[in-house]
Amino acid sequence: LSTRSTDLAAFVYGKRAVVDAVGEESDDFGDGGGDGGDRGLGEVDGGGRGGEGSEDSDDDFFRLKQGSAVAERGRAGNLEAVDALDTCRVIPGPDSLAAWRGDGSAALLAALRNRFVTGDWGEGQRRAEAR
């Protein structure tokens, strides 16, 4: 996703925020992005959407009571959840920072080097001019 600009526009604007008649029916061009909540566009955390789907499973006879505040927090990353947590803060999921802690961290740091003034300025210039 988001490699092509048209896809991105369809992903963002394929669904409406309002629930008026126009909103519900006119999203046929957005069907490509209909399951968009799972595409993880720009999500820092990978596990942001356990919330509702798992609650309907068959073996939920004895299920742990999950507090609504916690459930809401879990839905923050799910775009289609109407009751998602209202915060602008990027809340990291439990394993979103695993890559930085684990073995891959050296590679990640190396990839970031040219974003700092201690890195290659020519590379930074190229990035700045890319349109």
Next chain:
Amino acid sequence: MLRFKGCQHFRQRLVCSTLSGRPIRIDDIRAADPESPGLRDFEASFLRLLEKLTNGCVVEINETGTSLRYRPGVVVCGMGLSHDCGTSRGIGYFLEPLLVLGLYGKKALSITLKGITNDSTDPGVDTFRTVTLPLMRKALGLEDGLELRVVSRGAAPGGGGEVVLRVPLVKELGPIKLVDEGMVKRIRGVAFSMKVSPQITNRMVDGARGVLNSLLADVYVFTDATSGAASGKSPGYGITLVAETTSGCLISAEACHSAPRSQEDVAPQRDAGSAQQVPEDIGTTAAHLLLEEVRRGGVVDGSHQGLMLLLCALGPEEANSLRLGPLTPHAVRTLRHIRDFFGVTFSLRTERTSNTLFATCVGANVRNVSRRVT
């Protein structure tokens, strides 16, 4: 009347409704929650705050609190206001909409907010002070009058913090053009603590430096160890980091020790690993979050995307453009709401090598109608 569902994006719906003058109706607010459907206390608190700032708004809530009708009034604001934010959400929850509404007041806004200054759900007051306000000054060309003073800090669950926010009024917003990311030249930050050993702030700084010094030597984190009256009612600590780039962009990240607010909060935190609560680890987590934000790119970090997009949409009828990293869910929701309220659609163009996107729009030219004509 615009109709919405659920409690998502609650504050921005009300802000956009107020600024666009379009009444809204929200149904099914937490209707799927069997135990406690409807509005929460912090949402009711925000509605009360909105009533303080505006004249003639009408709020109707049904018996269970699952439906809300809101007819906006005129934004007034004024000096010497105060609001108790409660302890369910941080002061940041209330600050963010105030920053936008305050610009469109009849009088300049000066308000004292009491509650939790730093928590793990809402942006902390340090982020507002060191990133959000400078960003708004830069983007909108505001000279002075925009100020946030932290009188005392307050951690969850007790709160007890106090801040004073001043927002100047504008006639209309200037065009926004922020497309130069620049390279990170220095990293600053604030490590704060309330009612715990002052040494904890230094331990958090050590944790953050341990990660960041491999990329940059110019890392300086201020420490603010509060005690007594300036430290609120509960112990807590955390750290906010800000990366400044050569083009003057500010990228921030924060992490803090999160105290459980209620019984239900306790269990998941134990799962997430209580090891994360050690000061050094909080410093490292914040540093990793900061690097993650830098990696994603853009002139602002993920938590400021929504605010900047909204300011662009409210701006003049000329090209407003931003270079952003991958959109956060909050930013995507913001874009959808902007289209529904103001009819502003952004053109989103992806730059493939850096995986950033250029968001450009023609603003709705929302002017301050309540400001007195002199």
